[in-house]
Amino acid sequence: MAKKASSRLEWRINVPDGTSKVLEPESGAVGKIWVGLKGCMGIIVLKVWRVLENAWHIGVADPRKVIHCIKVGLALSIVSLFYYMRPLYDDFGGNAMWAVMTVVVVFEYTVGATFYKCINRVIATFLAGALGVGIHLVAEQSGDQLKPIILGISVFLFASAATFSRFIPSVKARFDYGAMIFILTFSLVSVSGYRVVELFELAHLRLSTIAIGTSLCILVTMLFCPVWAGCELHHLIHQNMEKLADSLDGCVTEYFKENGTEKDLNKKMQGYKCVLNSKAAEESMANFARWEPTHGRFNFRHPWKQYLKIGASLRNCAYCIETLNSCISSEIQAPPCLRKHFSNKCMKASSYSINVLKELVITIVKMKKSSNIDVKVAEMNFAVEELEDALKSLPTTHFIATTTGEESTKAKAEGVEGSEHPSPIMKVLPLVKVVSLMVEIATRIGGVVNAVEELARLAEFKAAKDGKPKQNQPTDKPVAGH
Amino acid sequence: MAKKASSRLEWRINVPDGTSKVLEPESGAVGKIWVGLKGCMGIIVLKVWRVLENAWHIGVADPRKVIHCIKVGLALSIVSLFYYMRPLYDDFGGNAMWAVMTVVVVFEYTVGATFYKCINRVIATFLAGALGVGIHLVAEQSGDQLKPIILGISVFLFASAATFSRFIPSVKARFDYGAMIFILTFSLVSVSGYRVVELFELAHLRLSTIAIGTSLCILVTMLFCPVWAGCELHHLIHQNMEKLADSLDGCVTEYFKENGTEKDLNKKMQGYKCVLNSKAAEESMANFARWEPTHGRFNFRHPWKQYLKIGASLRNCAYCIETLNSCISSEIQAPPCLRKHFSNKCMKASSYSINVLKELVITIVKMKKSSNIDVKVAEMNFAVEELEDALKSLPTTHFIATTTGEESTKAKAEGVEGSEHPSPIMKVLPLVKVVSLMVEIATRIGGVVNAVEELARLAEFKAAKDGKPKQNQPTDKPVAGH
Numbered sequence: 021m022a023k024k025a026s027s028r029l030e031w032r033i034n035v036p037d038g039t040s041k042v043l044e045p046e047s048g049a050v051g052k053i054w055v056g057l058k059g060c061m062g063i064i065v066l067k068v069w070r071v072l073e074n075a076w077h078i079g080v081a082d083p084r085k086v087i088h089c090i091k092v093g094l095a096l097s098i099v100s101l102f103y104y105m106r107p108l109y110d111d112f113g114g115n116a117m118w119a120v121m122t123v124v125v126v127f128e129y130t131v132g133a134t135f136y137k138c139i140n141r142v143i144a145t146f147l148a149g150a151l152g153v154g155i156h157l158v159a160e161q162s163g164d165q166l167k168p169i170i171l172g173i174s175v176f177l178f179a180s181a182a183t184f185s186r187f188i189p190s191v192k193a194r195f196d197y198g199a200m201i202f203i204l205t206f207s208l209v210s211v212s213g214y215r216v217v218e219l220f221e222l223a224h225l226r227l228s229t230i231a232i233g234t235s236l237c238i239l240v241t242m243l244f245c246p247v248w249a250g251c252e253l254h255h256l257i258h259q260n261m262e263k264l265a266d267s268l269d270g271c272v273t274e275y276f277k278e279n280g281t282e283k284d285l286n287k288k289m290q291g292y293k294c295v296l297n298s299k300a301a302e303e304s305m306a307n308f309a310r311w312e313p314t315h316g317r318f319n320f321r322h323p324w325k326q327y328l329k330i331g332a333s334l335r336n337c338a339y340c341i342e343t344l345n346s347c348i349s350s351e352i353q354a355p356p357c358l359r360k361h362f363s364n365k366c367m368k369a370s371s372y373s374i375n376v377l378k379e380l381v382i383t384i385v386k387m388k389k390s391s392n393i394d395v396k397v398a399e400m401n402f403a404v405e406e407l408e409d410a411l412k413s414l415p416t417t418h419f420i421a422t423t424t425g426e427e428s429t430k431a432k433a434e435g436v437e438g439s440e441h442p443s444p445i446m447k448v449l450p451l452v453k454v455v456s457l458m459v460e461i462a463t464r465i466g467g468v469v470n471a472v473e474e475l476a477r478l479a480e481f482k483a484a485k486d487g488k489p490k491q492n493q494p495t496d497k498p499v500a501g502h
Numbered sequence: 503m504a505k506k507a508s509s510r511l512e513w514r515i516n517v518p519d520g521t522s523k524v525l526e527p528e529s530g531a532v533g534k535i536w537v538g539l540k541g542c543m544g545i546i547v548l549k550v551w552r553v554l555e556n557a558w559h560i561g562v563a564d565p566r567k568v569i570h571c572i573k574v575g576l577a578l579s580i581v582s583l584f585y586y587m588r589p590l591y592d593d594f595g596g597n598a599m600w601a602v603m604t605v606v607v608v609f610e611y612t613v614g615a616t617f618y619k620c621i622n623r624v625i626a627t628f629l630a631g632a633l634g635v636g637i638h639l640v641a642e643q644s645g646d647q648l649k650p651i652i653l654g655i656s657v658f659l660f661a662s663a664a665t666f667s668r669f670i671p672s673v674k675a676r677f678d679y680g681a682m683i684f685i686l687t688f689s690l691v692s693v694s695g696y697r698v699v700e701l702f703e704l705a706h707l708r709l710s711t712i713a714i715g716t717s718l719c720i721l722v723t724m725l726f727c728p729v730w731a732g733c734e735l736h737h738l739i740h741q742n743m744e745k746l747a748d749s750l751d752g753c754v755t756e757y758f759k760e761n762g763t764e765k766d767l768n769k770k771m772q773g774y775k776c777v778l779n780s781k782a783a784e785e786s787m788a789n790f791a792r793w794e795p796t797h798g799r800f801n802f803r804h805p806w807k808q809y810l811k812i813g814a815s816l817r818n819c820a821y822c823i824e825t826l827n828s829c830i831s832s833e834i835q836a837p838p839c840l841r842k843h844f845s846n847k848c849m850k851a852s853s854y855s856i857n858v859l860k861e862l863v864i865t866i867v868k869m870k871k872s873s874n875i876d877v878k879v880a881e882m883n884f885a886v887e888e889l890e891d892a893l894k895s896l897p898t899t900h901f902i903a904t905t906t907g908e909e910s911t912k913a914k915a916e917g918v919e920g921s922e923h924p925s926p927i928m929k930v931l932p933l934v935k936v937v938s939l940m941v942e943i944a945t946r947i948g949g950v951v952n953a954v955e956e957l958a959r960l961a962e963f964k965a966a967k968d969g970k971p972k973q974n975q976p977t978d979k980p981v982a983g984h
Contacts (some may be wrong), residue, residue, distance in 0.1 A: 071670060071673070074670055078669050078670060086666065088665065089662040092665040093657070093658035093659065093661045093662035097657050100654060100689055103648060103693050104653065106649055117693065117694075118840050120686075120690055124685050124686040124689060172579045173579075175579050183570040184568065186597060187557075187560050188556055188557050190553065190557075200606065200607070203574075203578070204602075204606040207606060211581075211582045211586055211599065212599075299781075300781075339824045340825060342821045343939075449893070452935075453934075453938055457825075
């Protein structure tokens with residue numbers, strides 16, 4: 021408190037000194053405003069600078085985002101100039117704006133999202149237009165008095181129903197945008213005071229402008245550096261798998277290493293957090309991916325839903341790694357001699373687990389059935405069993421020695437800490453926790469293996485040719501955890 | 503395989519029997535088409551029926567969603583009829599549709615989301631309109647040849663820049679919709695072939711129709727059963743807290759109970775899964791909540807961001823409960839006698855932890871500082887310490903007894919299982935895991951307490967009056983975990 025007051029006092033003394041020098045030639049009030057204005061400008065410039073800096077980093081990290089922006093600009097310039105040329109402009113009249121609007125609203129980052137919006141927009145506009153014209157026809161024949169009532173009630177009913185449909189998860193996932201466009205078009209047709217003959221002409225113009233806008237969008241998004249939602253999802257899943265492997269590696273290395281933490285290792289360990297938070301991204305990408313036509317190695321009916329299951333099993337692993345991470349960073353740790361005893365077996369189990377994950381990454385990246393995943397899973401399970409055996413044999417071989425022999429040497433070496441006499445179970449506890457989490461993680465990696473093999477089955481991955489002549493062991497046998 | 507084949511055989515025999523009766527009076531081809539058509543119709547009717555059933559359940563579960571749909575229908579009917587009446591219609595001309603469009607696009611479920619879209623729409627339209635008119639002015643003075651080039655380049659540049667700004671997280675969170683409307687309006691103004699004088703008139707009309715649309719939306723959304731994003735977030739957070747408490751309670755009861763699992767308990771235990779998956783919902787609600795004006799007990803500058811921190815700390819707890827849950831459902835369990843030994847202490851620690859969570863729920867629901875949260879946290883910490891002590895004293899008091907005495911009685915009782923001679927550490931292991939997870943959960947609940955107390959400080963919660971005369975202990979001292 022005293023320190024704070026003194027520093028504030030210094031500041032007060034310094035300020036009049038500083039300002040008196042600057043403000044000598046000006047009057048007091050103007051000077052204050054000037055200083056205030058300068059301060060405000062400084063803050064604004066600083067904020068804008070930070071946003072720009074941020075933008076620069078985003079652009080450098082993923083140049084495809086910059087390319088997307090250029091694509092949007094290009095599509096809009098084309099459609100604008102297309103309608104700006106007089107002959108075309110006169111033909112379409114005020115409806116030219118529908119093409120521009122379609123491009124702005126429909127152009128999305130991924131091809132799948134653009135397709136989703138284009139198809140939804142065209143179908144919804146067509147349906148709502150037809151329905152609107154039909155109701156107009158009915159309303160026109162029932163007299164001038166009833167007409168606004170019929171139109172009002174129909175708008176109310178259809179808008180309410182379409183809005184409600186947006187709450188239904190299955191509709192929301194596929195037709196959310198379509199429902200909105202349906203309401204929009206239906207209301208616009210209803211509210212327009214035109215006669216039905218004019219309406220037909222209008223509908224024709226609007227549909228054709230929307231068709232021009234959507235086809236331009238689809239062309240631009242597919243021809244210039246397309247970003248496929250399916251590829252992104254595929255990439256995200258195997259990237260997350262790699263991050264998980266790195267995290268596991270980082271955690272175990274950190275726990276059993278002898279020196280202090282390296283900075284790189286700490287960053288590597290935090291990779292599992294991305295996996296924990298990628299559910300929403302995975303779901304939206306899987307939603308968009310199913311609208312995409314065949315591209316590269318992916319068919320139209322690629323089992324995108326299975327990727328969500330792999331994602332869920334990865335998250336399941338990540339929960340365990342989160343707990344492992346908090347175990348490792350806790351203050352109470354097992355004595356070094358005990359850790360050394362387990363170090364080898366734990367490192368072995370973790371490296372075999374990581375091998376399995378890496379093999380799965382290769383399976384997904386290459387989209388080929390791995391020929392030796394079964395061997396790697398068996399190795400992992402064997403290493404885990406060895407680890408469990410070591411844990412089982414701990415009390416008889418090492419436990420007593422630790423509780424009796426080590427105690428005295430420790431007490432001598434550490435003085436105060438040794439006098440606390442930690443009970444044997446408390447000494448083993450942190451290590452037991454880590455080991456049992458390692459076992460649990462291996463079990464959950466088994467779940468990931470199952471999910472990936474299911475994907476290989478559904479997407480009909482071919483077997484990998486890796487030089488080995490004839491394999492007798494079946495490669496698509498389900499793996500039963502550990 | 504044999505079973506499958508026989509059932510297929512039966513089916514094949516049955517079908518000709520069934521159809522031969524129906525198709526007697528008709529020709530073969532027509533009959534087949536009729537059956538196929540009937541099948542298709544049946545599937546469609548079934549699917550529609552399922553969607554309707556689903557919709558009915560959604561409506562019953564949250565009637566506010568139905569009210570929202572009625573509100574949308576109402577707002578659209580009002581604005582449609584408003585423009586359908588001739589005198590008004592003639593005045594605004596084709597721009598009437600902008601009001602309808604605004605209502606359709608801007609009306610959202612929560613007040614915050616509607617405000618966000620309204621404010622973004624109005625400001626972005628104004629800015630883009632002004633900029634567009636300015637560039638039109640410049641382009642007009644540089645001759646007919648240069649005009650389309652200047653317009654095209656400006657559309658390209660501004661559209662690209664605005665699209666890129668949508669990738670910057672801070673801009674995306676607040677102005678995503680505004681950036682889209684900016685591109686839209688700017689392109690429309692550029693593409694319109696009007697002269698600048700006409701443009702001013704057009705801009706005036708468009709802004710006024712948009713103003714009518716947005717104000718109608720804001721009125722309807724705020725006057726009829728408003729759904730506040732802030733309230734929803736507040737509700738979600740304390741609901742998640744309750745679910746977490748229930749899950750913890752369920753897990754511990756399940757583990758230490760003597761009889762089989764009840765169905766209710768199993769459902770209760772799964773509550774933590776909601777907490778794991780609510781990050782996206784929390785973030786979007788917090789984003790919308792900051793646009794909301796003062797309502798009920800929430801000020802305009804209510805610290806919504808702190809709710810996200812509470813949510814994160816709850817998720818932190820949920821990860822641990824997830825691991826606890828998998829421990830409990832694993833096959834290998836500690837022997838009953840050992841479990842009984844810990845049962846009381848574990849139940850005590852969990853019930854005190856649950857008490858803390860419930861007290862926090864009350865703090866958040868009532869928005870009043872709890873006077874006895876410190877006591878409850880102290881009780882929890884004490885119970886956890888007792889549990890740890892029990893674990894520490896286990897080897898000396900119980901461990902040896904288990905390894906020597908119990909073994910023989912168990913071997914007699916269970917025959918085969920006893921002959922496996924499970925090592926003492928493996929017997930204690932499951933229990934040790936559960937206990938250490940209980941300790942970890944208590945630590946993480948300490949994190950939740952800190953986050954809630956920070957919220958109480960930021961939102962200036964008043965102290966609760968609960969009959970106790972004068973409290974000497976300070977209530978806003980930070981709680982240092984456990």
